[in-house]
Amino acid sequence: MVDDYTAKMTELIELMRLIGNDTQQCEVKECKRKISSTITDTLSAFSNGSGGWIILGLSEKNGFTPVEGFDARAMQEALSQACEKMTPVVRPVIVTYPFEGVNLVFARIDEMLPRDKPCFTTALGPHGGSFIRTGDGDRRMTSYEVDRLIEEHLQPTYDLDIVPGATTDDLDPQLVAGLLARVREQHPRVFADRDGIDVLLDLQVLRHDDSDESEVGGILRPTLAGLLALGRYPQKFYPRLGISIAVFPGTSRDDVFRGDERLVASKSVVGSIPVMIDDAVDSLMRWIGAKKPDYPPLVLREAIANALTHRDYSPDARGTQ
Structure with a gap:
């Protein structure tokens, strides 16, 4: 187990040195004298996302090299205390390993179960202290995102x-x-x-x-x-609960914003869900225009039916498509 963690930490550091910054899966903090004030943001983000790794005692601005005078024992304890400030409490694996002559603190944060999300800083509450990992940083979750996670605790009605x-x-x-x-x-x-x-x-x-x-x-x-x-x-009653169809030139939506390119066609589909499914399939099949299309009508029908049946019908989402 020790060898596995050592190999993983070394692998992550080599990658960050190569690309020059943190990653979606790994956050580095110097923490020379005290634990970073944003460590709880990262604990929340990894717990609410797909998990991740935290390395303390490494300097990003100095090319991901060990921090001189880093107190691994004190920072390991500080990280453990930070985990207690979360709701639910975060229980990571925290270990200390030698790396290039200095002991670093290495922690694995696992993704929480859906019924336990959102994980947030207790003092800030769920809507102020919940974060998610985006790129190499931690972003505060919107009220909409937090509410959707809370809904996962029970079947929405x-x-x-x-x-x-x-x-x-x-x-x-x-x-x-x-x-x-x-x-x-x-x-x-x-x-x-x-x-x-x-x-x-x-x-x-x-x-x-x-x-x-x-x-x-x-x-x-x-x-x-x-x-x-x-x-x-x-x-x-709900003007936005319809279907908008847009046929773009080329193979990318970005193509429509280049030069004089415009949408090939667009259409709004309204009515009950059964009616919208029929009308959307008919419109798409006309635009595909092939005798043997790459997308059989049955496949399109299934995809559209799933999208309409499983879309977000919460009050926050009824004003958008």
């Missing part, structure tokens, strides 16, 4: 939110009829003799809006999932 102002009239009768026919055929003992509204309530296509006191039991309104799957025109 934003798709069950009631759509304010929407009613049963905003559902497409044909799509509703198709859904009812299918579930009655698949589960006749459960749904065959049930009223359509009751079935839609059970499937959580509809919910009672208890905030409307003028209606006994609350007015029936579509849920976000119900509106997107069965709505006539969901974009009436």
Whole structure:
């Protein structure tokens, strides 16, 4: 084990000397007299990302050479104390190894499990003390990123939110009829003799809006999932929850910004998710234009359906595509 860590540390230092800076996987701190004030940022970033390595006692500005007078024992203890300032507490492997005549502190920070993220500096809280590794630096996570990590602790239920102002009239009768026919055929003992509204309530296509006191039991309104799957025109309530198709010249999006190049074509696709899937596939197949296209319609349909089904439907994301 000792030989493995020694070889890894040597490998990382040789790489950083070659490229001249830290890497996505490794952060170097001098820490000659005291632990770096940003060490907690790095502990957070590696814990929230894919893990990484920290080396103390090495000078980046002097070509990743050992720091003269570095106190490895004191800095190893200081790093351990910094780990205690995190929530959840970080438990890295911290070792001291000789390198070019000086002892360095070498630590491996493992990625935390999704249910434990975000890892943050306790004193700053999750929205102020959570970081992520980008390139060779630690970047403070946005509130949006932190909220998405917190959501991973439990299954998000934003798709069950009631759509304010929407009613049963905003559902497409044909799509509703198709859904009812299918579930009655698949589960006749459960749904065959049930009223359509009751079935839609059970499937959580509809919910009672208890905030409307003028209606006994609350007015029936579509849920976000119900509106997107069965709505006539969901974009009436969420204008950005559609599909934008752009056909670029060449093979790179950057090509459109060079010289006089422009988009070959563009189109906005709206409607319920089933309608948008059909329209998007039809449009893309027309632009591909080949009798034997490289992308079969079935593959495009699957990719588009997955994108629409699994996109972020949290309130923070409903204003963007």
